[in-house]
Amino acid sequence: MRKYREALIIMRKELRGMFTTPIAYIVMTIFLIATGFFFFKDFFYFNQAEMRNFFQLLPLIFTFVVPAVTMRLFAEEKQSGSMEILLTLPVSTTNAVLGKFLAAAAFISLMLVPTLFYVVTVELSGSPYYGPIIGGYLGAVLLGSAYCAVGILTSSLSRDQIVAFITAWAGCFFLWLVDKITLFLPSWLGFLEYLSSDFHFKNIERGVLDSRDLIYFLSIIVISLLVTVRVIDERR
Amino acid sequence: MIRVDGVSKSFGEVVAVDGISFIIRDGEITGLLGPNGAGKTTTLRMITCYLRPDRGSITVGDYRVDENPLEVRKTIGYLPELAPIYGDMLVFDYLMFTADIRGVQDDGRFREIAGLCGINDVMHKKIGELSKGYKQRVGLAYAMIHDPDILILDEPTSGLDPNQIIEIRNLIREIGRKKTVILSTHILSEVEATCDRVIIIHRGKIVADDRTENLKSSSAAERSLYVSVGGTDFSGLSGALGGIPGVVSVERIEGGDPIVSARIALTGAGDPRPEVFGTVARNGWVLYEMSQKTRSLESVFRELTVGGGDA
Structure with missing residues (x-):
């Protein structure tokens, strides 16, 4: 763990930074309003004690929300020149990237905490199956983390936060979209659905924990972060 | 290190x-x-x-x-x-x-x-x-x-x-x-x-x-004297000052009427200032200004960095 000491220090600093600017509160509020609306919209019609509505839209909502959190992580440092501070401290690029990733992933996880209120609502109105709910939250953390890694990669490519946001959104949206367009493709291209974040998220959300789905999200995270490290090291 | x-x-x-x-x-x-x-x-x-x-x-x-x-x-x-x-x-x-x-x-x-x-x-x-x-x-x-x-x-x-x-x-x-x-x-x-x-x-x-x-x-030997004199023109001034020991050259800077300014390049360790003053006084001219400058780091810097180097 000693090797990653600096990553934890950077994570602490980034988390603190998110909460000293209004952006964290704005993103969280928008996220809660959006998920709350879609969750309660039909909740009382169907009279079903489940959270499907919430989890169904979560991957799409994350494609907007996660890039808003990650866009500044490297772009802002490049813009302001503080990248020079970060990269002349005795911190390896890996630790710098990892620290920022952990901060973003922790923020996304924190953002999910208030939604546990929906679980309480469901519990009060019936007796839900907890398998899908626990699976849904685990999947949400994994999916959010994977999107964070994509967002950090695009943030390291640009010094403009808006560009970082839009490219991150495009990347996440593509991952969400892939399994939906396989309908229009010849059937031998059906394997493309394995590339889809939504496909794997749905698997976990059913309450079935398959190692393939875990490996998928971990690969997205590891590959994106490794590329980010390369991008930063190459631009010296 | x-x-x-x-x-x-x-x-x-x-x-x-x-x-x-x-x-x-x-x-x-x-x-x-x-x-x-x-x-x-x-x-x-x-x-x-x-x-x-x-x-x-x-x-x-x-x-x-x-x-x-x-x-x-x-x-x-x-x-x-x-x-x-x-x-x-x-x-x-x-x-x-x-x-x-x-x-x-x-x-x-x-x-x-x-x-x-x-x-x-x-x-x-x-x-x-x-x-x-x-x-x-x-x-x-x-x-x-x-x-x-x-x-x-x-x-x-x-x-x-x-x-x-x-x-x-x-x-x-x-x-x-x-x-x-x-x-x-x-x-x-x-x-x-x-x-x-x-x-x-x-x-x-x-x-x-x-x-x-x-x-x-390293370049302290390169001293020069700046003078402003009234009551003569440049050729008169340079003619009179050129003969003083230690003076290499007299260069006109500006003016001529009524005050002429010149830069006098010096060499050697001696101080020609009393001599310069004496010459000016003997001719009945008026000395408005006289100052001695040794080469500073500034001129070293300017010499090395202005125009120099290969483009």
């Missing part, structure tokens, strides 16, 4: 640093002097492992920057140009963060450095809201918090008022007694005031590298 050996760095087509080599011994204050865009900042950024040299090697202490960048960064305290620091952070949090990363756990050190840099009053302000001078001090505190053996300061006094400049220079000299300091600047008086040694860089190349006093005295 810092050893820079044949280092080059280009950005696209632009060659920022072109094969420079120098050695900086421990306990020296070295000034990196050059016009804007000469390659000073790029050189410092390579020593601090922010940029990678295209060619050549840099060794800091026992470590090479390309092999052990983390060890090199540990021994260096670095104040980047314009101290671009995290505007949203409180000064206290920023220094805490640095101390954490650097593994400084001593609270005493924290108070000591805050006192030394005079930032106790602003500890709980946002860095972005500080004045330029305070930002610079926070940058210095940041650079020195781990008591580094090598301190690298990129334009440490830019944006400070004259009192603060003197304070910071005193601070640098104080630190320079025990530590190795490299500072970059385009302000000549700064080098004369603080540095033991000067390296002048121009268009990415080293054009001079010597102790400050040597660089000044």
Whole structure:
């Protein structure tokens, strides 16, 4: 763990930074309003004690929300020149990237905490199956983390936060979209659905924990972060 | 000890640093002097492992920057140009963060450095809201918090008022007694005031590298005298003064009516000023002004960096 000491220090600093600017509160509020609306919209019609509505839209909502959190992580440092501070401290690029990733992933996880209120609502109105709910939250953390890694990669490519946001959104949206367009493709291209974040998220959300789905999200995270490290090291 | 050996760095087509080599011994204050865009900042950024040299090697202490960048960064305290620091952070949090990363756990050190840099009053302000001078001090505190053996300061006094400049220079000299300091600047008086040694860089190349006093005295023989005389014209003046021993040439600067100004190039150790005055007085002219100038670091600098170098 000693090797990653600096990553934890950077994570602490980034988390603190998110909460000293209004952006964290704005993103969280928008996220809660959006998920709350879609969750309660039909909740009382169907009279079903489940959270499907919430989890169904979560991957799409994350494609907007996660890039808003990650866009500044490297772009802002490049813009302001503080990248020079970060990269002349005795911190390896890996630790710098990892620290920022952990901060973003922790923020996304924190953002999910208030939604546990929906679980309480469901519990009060019936007796839900907890398998899908626990699976849904685990999947949400994994999916959010994977999107964070994509967002950090695009943030390291640009010094403009808006560009970082839009490219991150495009990347996440593509991952969400892939399994939906396989309908229009010849059937031998059906394997493309394995590339889809939504496909794997749905698997976990059913309450079935398959190692393939875990490996998928971990690969997205590891590959994106490794590329980010390369991008930063190459631009010296 | 810092050893820079044949280092080059280009950005696209632009060659920022072109094969420079120098050695900086421990306990020296070295000034990196050059016009804007000469390659000073790029050189410092390579020593601090922010940029990678295209060619050549840099060794800091026992470590090479390309092999052990983390060890090199540990021994260096670095104040980047314009101290671009995290505007949203409180000064206290920023220094805490640095101390954490650097593994400084001593609270005493924290108070000591805050006192030394005079930032106790602003500890709980946002860095972005500080004045330029305070930002610079926070940058210095940041650079020195781990008591580094090598301190690298990129334009440490830019944006400070004259009192603060003197304070910071005193601070640098104080630190320079025990530590190795490299500072970059385009302000000549700064080098004369603080540095033991000067390296002048121009268009990415080293054009001079010597102790400050040597660089000044090597050309001390080249003195000149500036005079403004009334009551004669230039030819009369140069005719009368040309015969004085020690005078090499008399050059017209401006005027002629009623006051003529001239630059008299001198040679030798003697002082021809009494003779010049005597000549002027004997002819019944009026001496409005006479001053002697020895070549300063400024003229060395101008000679080396204006127009010179290959384009």
